[in-house]
Amino acid sequence: MNIQLLIFLTALTTVFAVCPTNWSAHNDRCFFLSKDNETLAGALKLCQAIGSQYGRTASLATVDDVATQKFLENPVKQSGYHGFYIGLTDIVEEDTFVWISSGKTATYTNWGTIQPNNRYGNENCVVFRNEPGYVMTWTDDPCTDLNNYICEMATPLYKSKKLVSLQIIINQPSKMNIQLLIFLAALTTVFAACPAHWSGHRDKCYFFSRDNETFSDALILCEMLGAQYRRPASIATIDSANTQKYLANLIRHSGSNAYYIGVNDIVNEGEFVWISSGQNATYLNWGPDQPNNRWGNENCVVIRNDPGQGFDMTWTDDPCTDLNTYICEMPAAEIHIPILG
Incomplete structure (x- = not known):
């Protein structure tokens, strides 16, 4: 007699869409450079609102590798503006910069000279700059400063779903097998009570x-x-x-x-x-x-x-x-x- 443990997985069929007008495509993401100036919070809210107009989740841009940095340099240069908020902050812990969209600590950065310096003790948000002394590099600025901003949203649209079953067959059930099944069924992920600095x-x-x-x-x-x-x-x-x-x-x-x-x-x-x-x-x-x-x-x-x-x-x-x-x-x-x- 066999005991069959069935695990149902959801396989997503993806359809890649073209970025909307006035958005620039890079890999699996669309980027939008604003013409208006906002605080970081205002910029984040507007990115989210703009994304929802297309039925997609949007946020301030994540620039997490050299390729994305290089891609954005051209539209930033063409825009004529000198400072764009990107989605990176150290609001929670000084000098620990975290991407807004993922909650992950930044491993790639492109700081300008003597940056970040938290000059006035309140520079917790990151600006992508193109001006003398900071050519296509980043600075930390007060989150209340008014800057242009770069929005980002995913390009794929998920159109259909299908269920796939995976069978794990355990021959000749024993006490050990039953305990294994109980363990697998009860396995959970547990989130800690409060994060650091909370x-x-x-x-x-x-x-x-x-x-x-x-x-x-x-x-x-x-x-x-x-x-x-x-x-x-x-x-x-x-x-x-x-x-x-x-x-x-x-x-x-x-x-x-x-x-x-x-x-x-x-x-x-x-x-x-x-x-x-x-x-x-x-x-x-x-x-x-x-x-x-x-x-x-x-x-x-x-x-x-x-x-x-x-x-x-x-x-x-x-x-x-x-x-x-x-x-x-x-x-x-x-x-x-x-x-x-």
Whole structure:
């Protein structure tokens, strides 16, 4: 008697498409060079939006080998522009540069002279430059600088699927064989609770930024960082005194005195809603005379560590366009994904 273990695999039939008008093809990717200037977060959001118009996933460009670098040099030169964001940052850990689209640490780089230098302590995003002193080389720049940008999306379109079965035949079943089958069936991949440079509290991971962003750009960057770990992320929710106390302790040792959190009254004045859940805030920790909507446009919330001004880990409502550091949040619970099932 044979025991047959059937593993069903999905084989994808691919059809390669031509890149759309105004996109340039290289290997299996299409590239688009913008004419407008954006912050890194704004550029990332627009790349994603443009890709969705073609039913494809797009991001800021990954330049991960010499061939891609050389290919892009010609359209960059022809564009007449001097600086393009590419999808590389060291937002999480200084000098560890990670590709936005894959979450992988860069192994190929093309730095210009004395780069990266983090000159002002906030240069966490990478720009592909073509100007005197930086001819087709890279620099690290503040993520809030306004630059052109290069989008990237895949060229193949997946048209059809077919199932292929693979048979593993085990002759003369024994206790060992049965144990092997049980092991294979139970095999899982387990994700760690919190990555490096994220702090764990209960079932959440928190990341404290070093760069200053508007509220909307902070939200985009939190989502970007979470995607690198294949988890949903947003600006932090502080919905209990316990979470407030935990984060306040970390803020005291952070070096920044103002962080965006994910509550706002953008829709209805005075009705504060958590951006990650859409639920009205029931726990609040306002500072003196807050919220006051002082200039009529203070719709986002900042947790402040400024005792001299009367704000000792308390909250203020601020304009959403102010540049502040921010706290990201994503799930910390272990995720078990069966390899065979």
